[in-house]
Amino acid sequence: MGHSISGVGVLDKAVLILETSVDGASLAELVERTQLPRATAHRLAQALEQHRLLVRDAQGRWRPGPRLGELANEAPDVLLTAAEPILAMLRDQTGESAQLYLRRADDRICVAAAERSSGLRDTVPIGAVLPMTAGSAAQILLAWEPPEAVLPLLPRAKFTARILAEVRKRGWASSVAEREAGVASVSSPVRDRTGRVIAAVSVSGPIERLTRRPGERHAMAVVRAGQRLSGL
CATH class of the missing domain: 3.30.450.40 (GAF domain)
Incomplete structure (x- = not known):
């Protein structure tokens, strides 16, 4: 990943993970699409899952989680x-x-x-x-x-x-x-x-x-x- 967009690198990487998961993504696909190290992509995806910003589907792929919709509805x-x-x-x-x-x-x-x-x-x-x-x-x-x-x-x-x-x-x-x-x-x-x-x-x-x-x-x-x- 290149220079930080916001100046907060970990936030930029988390947003990149979210964007990459819109249509579903396995860990291998996250790594390929984001160009992040495998360990970093896995750690961020798991953290986003803990916050319900990502969920796993029946195939184990990450997808947008319910908390995103909840936040949107509150705005x-x-x-x-x-x-x-x-x-x-x-x-x-x-x-x-x-x-x-x-x-x-x-x-x-x-x-x-x-x-x-x-x-x-x-x-x-x-x-x-x-x-x-x-x-x-x-x-x-x-x-x-x-x-x-x-x-x-x-x-x-x-x-x-x-x-x-x-x-x-x-x-x-x-x-x-x-x-x-x-x-x-x-x-x-x-x-x-x-x-x-x-x-x-x-x-x-x-x-x-x-x-x-x-x-x-x-x-x-x-x-x-x-x-x-x-x-x-």
Whole structure:
């Protein structure tokens, strides 16, 4: 390992171990990826495991531990804070209800929303749990996932692997009467600083207004909203 990033060498090495373990890593893989001495990598991984920052999976490989999520949940949610004005802007630009969704296992949860003040609208309350097998937001949350996270859901899904490939190519998704009869939607990804998709931002409303090709009408605005929320 080269010079210390923070000036505290052991901290830099511990963070390197955590980053290397995101997708799972054996001791040999930790050593190869970090270029740390075997004894150092093993000692740091064990120490991080004691603090529940790493855990061992069934194959004995280290992976991120539950304490990381606990610490994240205890911190102010920057994404939700930023989402409120951006969803309101998206609602005003499109004239449709806007939502932000996160994936939780085989469901997606609406964590923020901006509703139309009048007229027909697709009301999705904050906290609503919706399936990962229908709707443009579900397509977004699955399109960039590895096959093992997608394949178990496809037999029950209203969309196909080919549709998810198209979503990846164009950068947004649309649906017409997938989740609910009479409702159309358009969604785009929200990414973290590494480019990983962490959320989906959407607009939804009656097909009568969005038409059966809702992307032609609203994709650009939704994509821009996703870009504004990305990298926070």
